[in-house]
Amino acid sequence: MPSNRPLLRIFTQETIVLLMAVVLFAGFAVALDGFTAPANLLNIVRSVSVLGILAAGMGIVVIGRGIDLSMVSIMVVTVAIQLQLLQAGWSLWSATAIVAVITVGLGLMNGFMVAYAGVSALFATLASSAFVFGFVRSQILTQDVIYIPETAGSLLWLGKARLFDLPLDVIVFLAVVLIALVLLRWSRPGRFLYLMGDNFQAARTMGIPVRPLIVASFVASAVLAWLAGIASAVSLQSMNTRLVNSALLYDVVLVVVIGGIGLSGGKGGMRNVVVGALLIGILLNGMTILNLPNIHQNLIKALILLGAIILDGQLNPRDEQTSQQGDI
Amino acid sequence: MSSLKKTFRDIVLAGACLAGAVSGAYAQETNPGPEAYRSALEGKRVVMVPMTMGFDLAQGWNHFIGEEVKQFGGIWETRDPNWSVDAGAQAITDLISSAEKPDVLIVQTPDLNSYSRLFKRAQEAGIFVVQVDNPSNYASDVFAGSDWKRLGELETQAVIDHCGENSSKKIAVIQGDQVNASSLDQWAGVQAVLERNPGWTVAGTADSNWDATTARNAAATVLQQHPDVCGIVDFWDATAQGTASAIRDAGLKDKIFLATTGSGEAIDCKLLEDGTFGAIVTSELPRQSQDVVAAIKILLQSGIKPGASKNYLYTHEVARTKKDLTPNTCWSQAAIEAAAKK
Numbered sequence: 001m002p003s004n005r006p007l008l009r010i011f012t013q014e015t016i017v018l019l020m021a022v023v024l025f026a027g028f029a030v031a032l033d034g035f036t037a038p039a040n041l042l043n044i045v046r047s048v049s050v051l052g053i054l055a056a057g058m059g060i061v062v063i064g065r066g067i068d069l070s071m072v073s074i075m076v077v078t079v080a081i082q083l084q085l086l087q088a089g090w091s092l093w094s095a096t097a098i099v100a101v102i103t104v105g106l107g108l109m110n111g112f113m114v115a116y117a118g119v120s121a122l123f124a125t126l127a128s129s130a131f132v133f134g135f136v137r138s139q140i141l142t143q144d145v146i147y148i149p150e151t152a153g154s155l156l157w158l159g160k161a162r163l164f165d166l167p168l169d170v171i172v173f174l175a176v177v178l179i180a181l182v183l184l185r186w187s188r189p190g191r192f193l194y195l196m197g198d199n200f201q202a203a204r205t206m207g208i209p210v211r212p213l214i215v216a217s218f219v220a221s222a223v224l225a226w227l228a229g230i231a232s233a234v235s236l237q238s239m240n241t242r243l244v245n246s247a248l249l250y251d252v253v254l255v256v257v258i259g260g261i262g263l264s265g266g267k268g269g270m271r272n273v274v275v276g277a278l279l280i281g282i283l284l285n286g287m288t289i290l291n292l293p294n295i296h297q298n299l300i301k302a303l304i305l306l307g308a309i310i311l312d313g314q315l316n317p318r319d320e321q322t323s324q325q326g327d328i
Numbered sequence: 329m330s331s332l333k334k335t336f337r338d339i340v341l342a343g344a345c346l347a348g349a350v351s352g353a354y355a356q357e358t359n360p361g362p363e364a365y366r367s368a369l370e371g372k373r374v375v376m377v378p379m380t381m382g383f384d385l386a387q388g389w390n391h392f393i394g395e396e397v398k399q400f401g402g403i404w405e406t407r408d409p410n411w412s413v414d415a416g417a418q419a420i421t422d423l424i425s426s427a428e429k430p431d432v433l434i435v436q437t438p439d440l441n442s443y444s445r446l447f448k449r450a451q452e453a454g455i456f457v458v459q460v461d462n463p464s465n466y467a468s469d470v471f472a473g474s475d476w477k478r479l480g481e482l483e484t485q486a487v488i489d490h491c492g493e494n495s496s497k498k499i500a501v502i503q504g505d506q507v508n509a510s511s512l513d514q515w516a517g518v519q520a521v522l523e524r525n526p527g528w529t530v531a532g533t534a535d536s537n538w539d540a541t542t543a544r545n546a547a548a549t550v551l552q553q554h555p556d557v558c559g560i561v562d563f564w565d566a567t568a569q570g571t572a573s574a575i576r577d578a579g580l581k582d583k584i585f586l587a588t589t590g591s592g593e594a595i596d597c598k599l600l601e602d603g604t605f606g607a608i609v610t611s612e613l614p615r616q617s618q619d620v621v622a623a624i625k626i627l628l629q630s631g632i633k634p635g636a637s638k639n640y641l642y643t644h645e646v647a648r649t650k651k652d653l654t655p656n657t658c659w660s661q662a663a664i665e666a667a668a669k670k
Binding site: 033034037039040043046047050137141142143144145147159160167232235236237238240241242243245246284285288289291293294295297 | 380382383384387410411412503505506507532533534535537538539540541544545546548549550552553566569570573576577578595661665
């Protein structure tokens with residue numbers, strides 16, 4: 001009905017998910033003792049901060065109508081190489097410098113495959129993910145879990161460091177979201193990224209340098225993946241390369257999609273990443289306090305996400321005029 | 329007379345010599361051991377399919393079992409499913425139907441059921457099946473590894489012993505998952521000890537899903553809800569790293585006693601030494617491997633058919649704390665790698 005449409009327009013996926021998060025939060029706050037304790041609120045944010053950093057990188061690529069399935073692989077591989085070099089006696093700075101070059105190189109590789117070789121982002125990053133991990137795991141690393149050596153005292157210190165009582169991973173998450181938000185909203189490449197994601201052909205015709213922009217978005221996601229890896233490693237004092245086989249990548253895509261950054265590109269922003277991550281964080285935290293086993297947690301998580309997607313489909317039906325071929 | 333005596337003496341001497349020579353020859357020909365050992369074992373193909381080759385347990389087995397198989401003239405091979413249950417099943421299927429069938433298959437099964445049918449098929453094809461570390465519902469020729477329930481009891485008892493009766497009597501448990509026997513059995517062990525110790529309770533428990541980050545987040549939440557727990561049992565050293573980081577972050581490192589289990593690789597001893605772990609029950613990998621080696625040697629000589637017997641070889645395990653540490657408590661992967669390169 002066109003008449004009540006404006007009212008319904010407030011119910012975008014983002015607001016639905018935000019509402020769900022608020023309702024869940026209120027429910028847990030009433031039902032569970034200690035849920036609203038400041039330390040627990042910090043736990044909630046912390047439990048999703050690495051996921052959030054990854055989702056920020058994924059969000060940037062998705063806004064430009066791409067997808068980066070190699071993020072978890074890059075995160076694991078770059079940090080693992082860094083720790084391996086440290087164990088071999090490299091200094092922190094030289095190990096970090098060489099890994100920075102590797103990270104940018106991996107982003108460039110993904111970007112060139114998509115922008116210049118014309119491979120679809122889905123397949124290009126799927127392939128690079130398997131290749132990069134396979135190569136590094138078989139040729140360079142001997143172990144699944146690589147520990148931060150005691151000689152790298154400053155990395156170990158970072159894991160214990162607190163700024164305003166916030167641990168490093170939370171600070172990095174907040175900083176990444178803020179910087180990405182500013183860049184996406186007010187910088188020229190940021191605005192171009194939206195235009196390109198919304199309508200690639202039109203953006204190209206307008207003279208937007210679409211190819212460099214695609215490459216840049218993949219470099220950004222690679223660097224954020226590395227950052228997420230460091231944030232995770234300093235806290236755990238190790239990097240477990242088995243993360244590649246975990247559901248982490250799906251959770252990253254989930255946060256992006258559930259938060260409301262459409263996979264068709266040109267929509268959403270960092271706010272959506274925060275909302276999506278918070279919903280997941282609140283859910284997991286509450287269910288852990290309830291001592292629910294993992295399988296039940298996964299089931300409930302899936303049901304709530306499914307509910308959000310169906311509700312969004314009902315309230316915001318697909319617009320046949322603007323939907324594009326290739327929409328996921 | 330004297331000549332007769334002399335003749336007699338000569339005969340006795342000659343007889344003695346002869347007897348000596350005969351008995352010498354007898355000794356040589358009647359110790360059939362080395363030859364039987366050699367002929368039964370030489371050229372036998374032993375293949376190991378762990379859950380992955382990329383972790384401490386598998387690399388330890390590869391060294392401790394593999395070296396010995398090569399010593400007795402056997403052929404030692406490994407397959408790497410890299411945590412994929414399907415890839416493992418495929419590897420076992422290929423081995424069963426290959427032209428050069430293994431004589432002994434050593435498998436670390438990922439769960440209770442996945443490979444049960446394949447084990448049966450392997451035995452029907454004339455292959456001995458040795459399961460290591462993770463038990464399954466299928467009783468094969470040999471299971472060698474931990475009695476995980478007993479292991480859970482040892483961990484819990486270590487926590488209770490350390491905390492004492494004057495503590496809060498509350499513990500937390502970070503489990504693995506709800507499908508893996510090693511996790512389910514450890515949980516049963518925790519319960520058994522709590523039953524014997526009235527007043528002790530599990531204040532909070534969560535699954536790590538064998539992931540250190542999940543363990544850290546879960547432990548942080550549990551500690552936030554129950555800051556008075558005096559000890560935590562974590563079912564694996566890799567996830568206990570995450571649990572330890574939650575304890576550190578909560579500023580409770582000196583108050584909370586963390587007990588866990590691991591392969592006994594050098595890192596375990598280091599973490600025990602620096603106080604990250606309070607107690608660890610290691611799976612005693614070198615001795616466990618020796619059990620597997622002995623089982624292989626016996627099976628291949630016994631003349632019995634695969635599937636004809638079912639044997640369980642549990643490793644004797646103890647909970648160790650910092651004061652039990654000796655330079656030989658842990659084995660070192662770095663040393664194994666260095667040895668392999670020589």
